[in-house]
Amino acid sequence: ASSATSASSDSGKYVRYTPEQVEALERLYHECPKPTSMRRQQLIRECPILSSIEPKQIKVWFQNRRCREKQRKEASRLQSVNRKLAAMNKLLMEENDRLQKQVSQLVYENSYFRQRKEVAKKDTSCESAVTSRQKNQFPLRDSSPAGLLSIAEETLTEFLSKATGTAIEWIQMPGMKPGPDSIGIISISHGCPGMAARACGLVGLEPTRVAEVLKDQTSWCRDFRALDVLNVLPTANGGTIELLYVQMYAPSNLAPGRDFWLLRYTSVMGDGSLVVCVKSLANTHNGPNIPPVANFARAEMFPSGFLIRHCEGGGSMIHIVDHMNLEAWSVPEVLRPLYESSTVLAQRITMAVM
DNA sequence: GTGTCACACTCCTGAGGAGA
DNA sequence: TCTCCTCAGGAGTGTGACAC
Numbered sequence: 282a283s284s285a286t287s288a289s290s291d292s293g294k295y296v297r298y299t300p301e302q303v304e305a306l307e308r309l310y311h312e313c314p315k316p317t318s319m320r321r322q323q324l325i326r327e328c329p330i331l332s333s334i335e336p337k338q339i340k341v342w343f344q345n346r347r348c349r350e351k352q353r354k355e356a357s358r359l360q361s362v363n364r365k366l367a368a369m370n371k372l373l374m375e376e377n378d379r380l381q382k383q384v385s386q387l388v389y390e391n392s393y394f395r396q397r398k399e400v401a402k403k404d405t406s407c408e409s410a411v412t413s414r415q416k417n418q419f420p421l422r423d424s425s426p427a428g429l430l431s432i433a434e435e436t437l438t439e440f441l442s443k444a445t446g447t448a449i450e451w452i453q454m455p456g457m458k459p460g461p462d463s464i465g466i467i468s469i470s471h472g473c474p475g476m477a478a479r480a481c482g483l484v485g486l487e488p489t490r491v492a493e494v495l496k497d498q499t500s501w502c503r504d505f506r507a508l509d510v511l512n513v514l515p516t517a518n519g520g521t522i523e524l525l526y527v528q529m530y531a532p533s534n535l536a537p538g539r540d541f542w543l544l545r546y547t548s549v550m551g552d553g554s555l556v557v558c559v560k561s562l563a564n565t566h567n568g569p570n571i572p573p574v575a576n577f578a579r580a581e582m583f584p585s586g587f588l589i590r591h592c593e594g595g596g597s598m599i600h601i602v603d604h605m606n607l608e609a610w611s612v613p614e615v616l617r618p619l620y621e622s623s624t625v626l627a628q629r630i631t632m633a634v635m
Numbered sequence: 636g637t638g639t640c641a642c643a644c645t646c647c648t649g650a651g652g653a654g655a
Numbered sequence: 656t657c658t659c660c661t662c663a664g665g666a667g668t669g670t671g672a673c674a675c
Contacts, residue, residue, distance in 0.1 A: 296665070297649065315641090341666060344641070349664080351642095 298334070298342075305330050306339075310346050403512055426514050426522075433522045433546035436560035520548035525559075 298306070305328055309316070316324065321339050325331050331339065512524040525543040544560045 298665085318640090338665080340640090342664095345665065348642075348644095 301330055302334065306342055306346070310343065314343070314347055314350075316343060429512075429514060429522050429524065429544065430516065432544055432560065433516075433548075436544060436546055436558050437548055437556060439558075439560075516548065518549055520546065522546050 523545040
């Protein structure tokens, strides 16, 4: 201790107090951490081991001692906070982990239930079609993709025979001035009096583009109050088979419209022409049975499809085919021979007369 | 206004450990 | 044994509060 004190005297600046001096100072500090000036002088007098230390040094030592204690307490507090935060962080990490697993599980379950919903929807639509078919004695073989493809192919063959009908009449389009664009065709198949083709025209678009336009056109929907695509099946030739449920407006707006199951088949032919044809699978006959009205012919008219052929000079030739079912009983007897002739012109004349 | 004290911050130095 | 680095602690300095 004396050497440390003498070193202080020699250098006059920095000294290390001896362990005995530090122990004495610590003991006094615990008794009174903040002694007054008088008390410090008293301590120096009462404790010989501190007699070699200047009063100013004692004052500084207490000062630094209080500062260190405060720093230790603050460090201890920060460590405690750090431990609590670490524990909280661990809990939050575990909670986050648990929630992420829960999210994954919910996403998986959502996907699973969506798939089940889709399957149930398809089953319901096909089942409904089958039920409706059975109720109406419609020859729908089965609702499997193979069955629908079989029906679609038959529909395509039937549609093509009608769209490229055996009896073709070139006519001047009503309301148009004579010219190249005003010429259209109306054709009708022999032995199928209800089918008519109309509005053949040339457009400067590619077949696929025309098909997209026509499929979205209001010409498809104008007769429909509602149209739902219940199922879409791709075909090997790049086409699609769509199972549609449609509700039609009542012809005279005096009665609720009828609902139909339709099969829409879009197919690309070998020569590049594109066919969109529709077959009515069944109807539920949910509308009232309207009695015959004199002087009015009863008929149902709905689109059957489009035949879009690529032209050599560019553009596409479009055949829009409407399926018009005249109810023969509504045609007056005097006009029936004319109506039952094989030309659509005769039927148009018949209707015009009526 | 001046002196004193406490506090916070900073600088400096000695002690001690690790490694070449 | 020497060097380098870290740490503890003594001491200096600036600032605000308070009493006179």
